[in-house]
Amino acid sequence: MFRYTKLTLLREIGLWALALLFLAPFYFLVTTALKPAGELFTTSALAPPVHPDFSNFVAVLSAKGNSNVVMGLLNSVIITAGSIVGLVALGSVTGYVISRSTRRWSKAAYYLFLVAIILPGQLGAVPLYMGARALGLTGSAWGLIILYTGMLLPLSIFLYSNFFRGLGTDYEEAATIDGASKSQVFAKVVFPMMAPATGTVTIFAGLIVWNDFFTSLIFLGGSANQTLPVAMYYYIGSLVSQWNSIFAIVIVSMIPILALFLFAQKRFIQGFSGGLKG
Amino acid sequence: MTATMQPKSEAAEAPRRGKRTPGAGQNTRPRGRGLEFGHWWWALPGIALVFAIHYVATGIGGFFAFTNWTGIGAFKITGWANFAAIFKDPTKVGALSNTLFLAFGSVLLGNIAGLVIALGLNRVIKTRYILRTLFFMPVVLSPLATAYIWKFIFDFNGPLNAFLKAVGAGDQAKPWLADPQWAIWTVLVVLVWSSTGFAMVIFMAGLAGVAVEVEEAAAIDGANLWQRFRNVTLPAIRPAVAIATTLGIVQGLRVFDPIMALTGGGPAGATETLATQVYKQAFALGNFGGGAALALVLAAIILFFAVIQQRLTRSNPED
Numbered sequence: 001m002f003r004y005t006k007l008t009l010l011r012e013i014g015l016w017a018l019a020l021l022f023l024a025p026f027y028f029l030v031t032t033a034l035k036p037a038g039e040l041f042t043t044s045a046l047a048p049p050v051h052p053d054f055s056n057f058v059a060v061l062s063a064k065g066n067s068n069v070v071m072g073l074l075n076s077v078i079i080t081a082g083s084i085v086g087l088v089a090l091g092s093v094t095g096y097v098i099s100r101s102t103r104r105w106s107k108a109a110y111y112l113f114l115v116a117i118i119l120p121g122q123l124g125a126v127p128l129y130m131g132a133r134a135l136g137l138t139g140s141a142w143g144l145i146i147l148y149t150g151m152l153l154p155l156s157i158f159l160y161s162n163f164f165r166g167l168g169t170d171y172e173e174a175a176t177i178d179g180a181s182k183s184q185v186f187a188k189v190v191f192p193m194m195a196p197a198t199g200t201v202t203i204f205a206g207l208i209v210w211n212d213f214f215t216s217l218i219f220l221g222g223s224a225n226q227t228l229p230v231a232m233y234y235y236i237g238s239l240v241s242q243w244n245s246i247f248a249i250v251i252v253s254m255i256p257i258l259a260l261f262l263f264a265q266k267r268f269i270q271g272f273s274g275g276l277k278g
Numbered sequence: 279m280t281a282t283m284q285p286k287s288e289a290a291e292a293p294r295r296g297k298r299t300p301g302a303g304q305n306t307r308p309r310g311r312g313l314e315f316g317h318w319w320w321a322l323p324g325i326a327l328v329f330a331i332h333y334v335a336t337g338i339g340g341f342f343a344f345t346n347w348t349g350i351g352a353f354k355i356t357g358w359a360n361f362a363a364i365f366k367d368p369t370k371v372g373a374l375s376n377t378l379f380l381a382f383g384s385v386l387l388g389n390i391a392g393l394v395i396a397l398g399l400n401r402v403i404k405t406r407y408i409l410r411t412l413f414f415m416p417v418v419l420s421p422l423a424t425a426y427i428w429k430f431i432f433d434f435n436g437p438l439n440a441f442l443k444a445v446g447a448g449d450q451a452k453p454w455l456a457d458p459q460w461a462i463w464t465v466l467v468v469l470v471w472s473s474t475g476f477a478m479v480i481f482m483a484g485l486a487g488v489a490v491e492v493e494e495a496a497a498i499d500g501a502n503l504w505q506r507f508r509n510v511t512l513p514a515i516r517p518a519v520a521i522a523t524t525l526g527i528v529q530g531l532r533v534f535d536p537i538m539a540l541t542g543g544g545p546a547g548a549t550e551t552l553a554t555q556v557y558k559q560a561f562a563l564g565n566f567g568g569g570a571a572l573a574l575v576l577a578a579i580i581l582f583f584a585v586i587q588q589r590l591t592r593s594n595p596e597d
Binding site: 026232236243 | 315316317318320321323324325327328329330331332333334335336338339340342343349395398399402403404405409410411412413414415417418419420421422423426427428430431433435436437439440441444471474476479480482483528532534535553556557560561566569570573574576577580581584
């Protein structure tokens with residue numbers, strides 16, 4: 001019934017045309033970033049560079065101060081990795097206990113996390129900043145890791161709890177009967193079975209933390225520990241309409257996440273579509 | 279994320295749905311027989327952290343919504359004055375309508391585009407996985423980077439105007455982002471561009487669950503393409519529609535980063551949204567009380583639409 005016909009070929013060609021149009025912004029991004037300063041205003045915005053060079057990228061990578069991209073990259077990696085570890089560790093344990101517990105408080109705790117997902121962040125931002133400053137957590141990678149872990153923990157717990165709901169308790173019972181302690185059951189039986197949920201949490205949390213601008217701007221403000229988006233923001237702040245330089249740093253900031261996405265695209269897309277089915 | 283928006287009664291029953299969930303065994307399996315899983319206190323660090331960061335901080339922020347606090351120093355409790363001021367200020371009322379326009383516009387267009395692409399990619403297309411990856415690419419980019427790319431495209435000397443001139447429509451060229459009438463549409467284009475891929479993968483996952491046999495049967499019975507879509511495909515992907523639209527609306531109502539990077543809320547407040555106004559009032563203009571009141575309004579709107587949306591698109595009570 002659903003065979004590959006001429007009509008299907010037409011559909012396929014149409015989709016490719018649509019995809020190319022859809023991705024046209026990437027064409028402008030790359031061609032403009034490769035334009036030397038002299039060509040920016042002499043060539044059409046639609047045309048590729050006559051003499052492409054990488055001078056813009058060299059300038060980006062050698063920038064110092066609070067637009068130091070290499071430092072920003074390093075900080076972003078540390079903060080993203082740290083937050084993921086925190087979210088997986090706390091999220092899996094908490095999600096496990098509240099979805100397995102038969103006590104009444106566990107339901108209350110579940111709603112505590114659900115409601116937290118929709119509270120708007122701006123409302124708590126100023127009190128949070130004052131609290132973090134009092135505890136000496138502003139301006140450091142540690143402070144931001146704790147903050148992101150707390151901010152995204154409801155989402156992480158929610159994804160883990162949903163996963164446990166669909167999982168029988170047979171393996172845990174068997175391990176318990178075989179004499180495993182509660183922590184052993186969790187570490188050796190439950191956690192490995194949670195791999196799909198862990199993947200989803202990692203992808204969601206990783207993307208949100210890696211791309212976040214607002215929180216790191218406020219909480220790392222003025223320190224040398226800038227994240228990549230903040231370094232990009234400062235770098236671009238000093239440029240007016242120098243789109244070749246702007247796009248060079250935009251490309252640099254985008255390469256890690258795009259590379260990771262293309263490398264693990266199946267996992268990414270499964271995480272997005274599967275993790276949300278609830 | 280369906281359950282996020284589920285009404286209380288339904289989600290409360292969720293644990294009992296499964297065959298062997300501990301909730302079901304509550305009566306037959308008393309506590310303390312070694313079959314309780316994990317120690318209850320394992321949940322304490324998570325609960326404490328979420329309580330402090332989400333509830334205490336938000337509660338304090340919510341309290342300041344009823345004060346004239348500037349962000350530092352002393353303050354007075356002013357009751358509902360901040361809320362009354364919101365509806366008297368044309369910028370904030372404009373921000374409210376802009377927020378609703380952008381949220382619903384981007385959800386509608388992004389979901390239609392996502393659904394069309396998902397239907398196009400559904401079945402027999404040979405390169406569907408490559409195409410899926412390409413269409414999904416914008417979703418992983420940071421809103422800041424996305425906004426910079428589009429800022430160039432809409433620039434007066436940018437590709438869009440260059441294209442218009444090249445095809446002989448040069449008189450239509452304008453500074454898109456600085457034009458009070460067009461600026462909001464440029465923001466909408468950017469939001470749709472970055473959310474289409476997300477809607478697409480949700481719909482693709484939904485479509486994968488539609489049985490080929492049912493579609494074939496409908497086709498043999500003489501249903502045309504539209505009838506097949508309307509009566510077979512659409513009912514089957516209703517849960518996917520619910521997820522994609524609910525998430526899109528919640529995200530759309532909160533829209534902040536792309537606007538700050540694209541237009542900064544300008545020209546003359548034409549693209550101001552509730553989230554940008556909250557930020558400006560609370561952090562830039564030293565009116566923390568007013569910003570907090572606006573944030574409360576935003577939270578109420580998000581909650582309202584999330585619940586309505588969930589009720590409208592739920593396919594059946596068992597869902």
